[in-house]
Amino acid sequence: MEGRNTQIVYFGPQHPGVPGNIAFKLWLDGDRVVKAEVIPGFLHRGFEKMMENRTWEMNVTLSYRFCVEDPDHLEIAYAMAVEDIVNANIPENAKWIRMIQAEMGRIASHLFWSHFIGGSIGLRTPAYWAVTAREEILKWFGRIAGHRVYHNLSVPGGIRYKLPADFKEHTLKVLDFVEEKARDVEEALLKNSVFKARTRNLGKLTSEEALMLGVTGPVLRATGYKYDLRVNAPYLNYDKVKFEVPTGSIGDAYDRSVVRFKEIYQSISIIRQALEEVKLDEPLRIKIGLTIPPGEGVARVESARGEYVIHIISQGGRKPYRVRLRSMSMPLLTTVVDYILSKEEITIADFPVLLASLDPCPPDLDR
């Protein structure tokens, strides 16, 4: 790759254009990026190994700590995997509340993403409005779960905290606020001609390519391929609510943005439906002992970035024998970026936009 005209530039981890604590080594030909090598490891803690050394109830607090933007799906997946080992049937009420939690997390994550992409393009103003809406969701979590970002709400067996008496009214109020703000951001961001010029035809992927690269989530749906675990392999009570799976057509950065915004409205509608089913005076949790019998548990959830899989093996006792996590950021940051660079002419100015449009979560890759 090193030729007379190739320049090597280190990009990140302190650069505002990278989506978090990750670095890239870029080979530039003029201002075209010809090759990118991801430099991971800034957040490596060995989560899988750490989870093997902690007990089942401690692992709840560990299961979500590697993705700030979307911790709820990780937490729910861990709880579901443990429940899978013991074949537990949790109360319906807990399932509905988990759905509300998951969709709130998805909305917060997508809103935060619009801040990233706005920042990478230079359109920060609408992005600040999005953060306002996210802040309202974080405050809601602060009331329901006690903390703003890491909630610790879903544990193996159900829901951990009692819900406040005005749970439904408060949630509806937050949803109205978020919906209004999201529509404003969508108007100001997606219809902006600068945004369109910067994202249209950038980082195109076809459905076949996306599937070949192992991509799921909004990036796959933007290519026009209708695949969503909530519909294709429903978990919790997703088969009992009505919602659409938004898809794009050509799979470029603009399509991904449109899909994410449409998903916000679908999530809001799912929460509204789930809220009607929540019964505040009914049980929320079943008792799962401190020791788990031998067995295997798998849970797959559709997180904000795509399919998240957790596989736990128990040999009985207080701790898991092996925990395996698989999330979407790995292909997004490695193979997808490589593939797009090899196929398309991406300049150094477009590189942050491309990264932001994929919406990876670097700690997720490092773990």
Add this chain to the structure above:
Amino acid sequence: MATQTLIKSLKYLFTTPYTRLVPRKVKPFKTEKIRGAHILDMNKCTGCSMCQQVCPAACIDMVQVEGNYPQNPRKRFPRIDHSKCTFCALCVEYCPVGALSMTTRTGYELFTIDKNTTLKSPLELCRIEGEVTVTKEDFVVGITPVKLGEVPLKRGE
């Protein structure tokens, strides 16, 4: 299109800032269920070490305190390192007698420039200022399921 955006922007031009001036004007963000610094009831604690066992950050040590505590014959109480604590409230949930609770004391109120002050002895834990927010009663107690399914080895036995 552009006019729509302009109208929206104008709307925001006349709103007050959403951000808050912390810490000069207001206290850190708090809710009625926020999980902040612990408070210990030394007249309830039996010294059973359950809190130490469940702490995922391993920030609880059991230390001896002199005094008259009839329910705690060995006089051992939890000492919590607030610089390690993740405020997950597992210790509150699993304490069998509800001796630990959490308070509103959080955010920059816990910051310190002297590392030696983060280790809160049991006596200090009794005197934490702030309102009590999360107690053992706030946790849902699990109902025992009618039948917890058969548990054979599944998948690739």
